[in-house]
Amino acid sequence: MAGQERIDVGAVRAALEQKQHPWVAEENHLTRLTSKERGRRLGVPLPDKAHRATLEQRAAAVRETVRGARPLADVAALPASFDLRNVSGQNYVSGIRDQGACGSCVAFASVAVMEGTARYGPRVPSMDIDLSEAHLYYGYGSTVGVTCDTGWMPLPALTFCTTGGITFEAEWPYSAGNSNGGSLPAGWSQHRAKATGTQDLTNKVDQIKAHLLATGPVTGCLIVYTDFFSYRSGVYEQASGREEGGHCLAIIGYDDAQGAWIVKNSWGTGWGMNGYGLIRYGECYVDTWSNIAVTGATVRRWxxxxxxxxxxxxxxxxxxxxxxxxxxxxxxxxxxxxxxxxxxxxxxxxxxxxxxxxxxxxxxxxxxxxxx
Amino acid sequence: MPSSTKTRTSRARTSKTSASAAPAPGKAEICTAAGAPAPHDLSEQEQDLVQDTVTDQVDTVALDGSGPAPTMTPPQLGGAASATSARAGLSGQKVVALWAEQSNRNAWAHLQTAGWKKLSTLTDTGSTTMTLLAAHARATGSAPDLAVDSAGVIGTMYVW
Structure with missing residues (x-):
């Protein structure tokens, strides 16, 4: 499954069988892409050797701690599971989006954090809030040299959300590569959401959980291996494939019984469980690499x-x-x-x-x- | 002529009558600030007026703690009434009468069974907004969620 080839889902399933089927693989719109096309969905620069060694050390510690799906020892006070899509029957997570062929995953994960926090902070699940990934990525990102090819990181992205705020999707609709020619309309600052501050929760598993419970979603960066594209359901852990790149998504919950984070991806509803997935604690650095949150999100508009x-x-x-x-x-x-x-x-x-x-x-x- | 107009006239007449005597605290717990008068207890005649004009509404009520920002969620959205600072005797009571006079920050609300309670005197706008909110509760027949301080003054009010 290397090179320009499409993903052989049968081979992925065979590898999963050897690991007693921790998750289910299935054909989808991503498995039919070439390697190059898949790479366009990955927008987090890979860590250098030294950073990778640090990440691996952290992830190994997390895996060791939670092996056997045991909760961390110091989070006994936290509930065993939490899902922002079902908090006392209320869903605080905005809809699944599709970044298309652009490495803008950081913008989607960051906007998911903003939207989720704007809703969950005041506990208003019905809040109509659809923010502009285009403003964040093509607007702010371009001021620091970010393009579809370079990728980005969530801390600078959410820092822009804090210092300047981002407007609504209706004002600057997203398209991959900004092919629709969108731009920032005059007067946008009268209609925007703004974060009250950023919070770095990287490698703090218990604090990520606590933040989810109290405030809202958290970003998670991870190394994507080929088999991740074919994920359908179950708890993801790498079973096969090569390293394809770095990716960012939003952590929206956790489940200690399954030993996994609940994540919201930006690859459309055809990936995973209608766009959502479960990733095992400590897997692919999802909880040890750029876990950024915002302390709150406020809105300016009619x-x-x-x-x-x-x-x-x-x-x-x-x-x-x-x-x-x-x-x-x-x-x-x-x-x-x-x-x-x-x-x-x-x-x-x-x-x-x-x-x-x-x-x-x-x-x-x-x-x-x-x-x- | 709408009954509410008739009621308003009757109440005005009653108040004028009672104003001729010096306002005195009634049976209900009453807190007076430095020299400011307090409303008299509602007479039987006034009680009749009250019963004519209070409409039934949802009675999901408890009391919330004080604080500058609201924390409760409207009951119609499934919000649970706060039990942490509930004060026995004030829960689920409608505002059945209002009283104010010419002293500064001296507005009162009469709760169904707790009787007259003075509204916060902390600031001019606080006193005014609470008077408006109490009047809104009175007009809609709502039972507000209240927090009163140790002197019996209403310091926090929610109306749904």
Whole structure:
């Protein structure tokens, strides 16, 4: 299966049989690609020799610790499993995307972190948030020499999300290689999401789990071997194939019973379990190589027509809040007490009438509101 | 003529009558800030007015701890009422009457069984927004989630 050949799924299955079938391989749109085409889906520069030795050392330690699907000793307080797609029946993970023939996986994993955190932070699973991978990759990335061929790393990508923020997919839709000629529209900064900070959780398995539970997804970089492209279900561990490149995806949960991370990939719904997969702890450096998260994510935009579902206040100065449908709690702003009271009153009146409002939320602070 | 208009007129007449006497604390737990008057207990006549105008709504209520940012989720979205700081005697009570007078930050809400409770006096806007929110609870028949301080003053209010 080397060179320009397509993947021989039969050979992958034979290798899996020798390992008692830890996962299932299947033909998909990726196995029919040539090696060169597959390589276009991999966008994390491979580590140099010294770094690789470090990564291997870390991964070996993780594998040793969790061998036999035992939970880590120091995470006894954490639940045995967690999945952001099903937190008390609520799904906080945005839809599966397809990066196509461009090594932009870092942008997709980073945006998955942003979208998941924006939803899970305020616990609003219905939040409509589809951010622009194109802005992150072709916009910010191009300022530091990133192209489809160079690949990138999640820390600088999420740092751009923190310092400048990224706009919405509707403003700059993604296409592989930016073939649609998209660009950043004027005024984009009035409609964008922004991270409150980055957090490096690399090689901290327990902290990755804790972050998933408290805040949202985490990126994971891994070495991709040929058989990974044919993954269909089960817990992935390398069984065969050669090293094809570096890749980045989003970790969205874990399952100690299976000894695996639950990951969201960016190769469309034809890969894995409708785009999702399970990767064994310590496998291919997934939990020891650039595990980056954000501490929070806020959104600046109009809410569009929504209803007010709750009101809240304390006696503190200008501390009125409203719970806006699909947006969660928004703090009512106001440069003066009068302005604050006026907006709060308008929003409560709309709530009383079950009428729609359209409020401009500037990172969670309402600065303008229409009530209909 | 809508009954609400009639009720409003009746209540105004009642308040005017009681205002002729010095406002005095009633049976309910009442907290007065430095010299500011407090509302009188609701008379039987006033209780009748209250019962005429409070509509039934969802009674999923408990109390939440204080703090500058909200933490509870609307019950209609499956939000669990916070039990950590629930205060017996205030849960699930609708606002049945409101009272305010010309002193600064001196607005009160009458809860169904707990009686008159003073709204926060911390700041001007805090007092005003809480008055608005209490009035909203009164108008919609909602039972707010409340947190009161040790003096019995309402410091935090959620209305769904």
């Amino acid at each position: 809410t569009d027509a929504k209803k007010v579902l709750g009101g809240y206040c304390t006696g503190h100065d200008r501390n009125g809040w409203v719970y806006v449908q699909d947006n969660g709690w928004l703090h009512v702003g106001g440069t003066s007490g009068t302005a604050h009271v006026a907006m709060f009153d308008d929003l409560l009146t709309a709530k009383e009438k079950s009428a729609y409002v359209n409020a401009y939320s500037d990172d969670g602070l309402i600065t303008q509101t229409y009530a209909y």
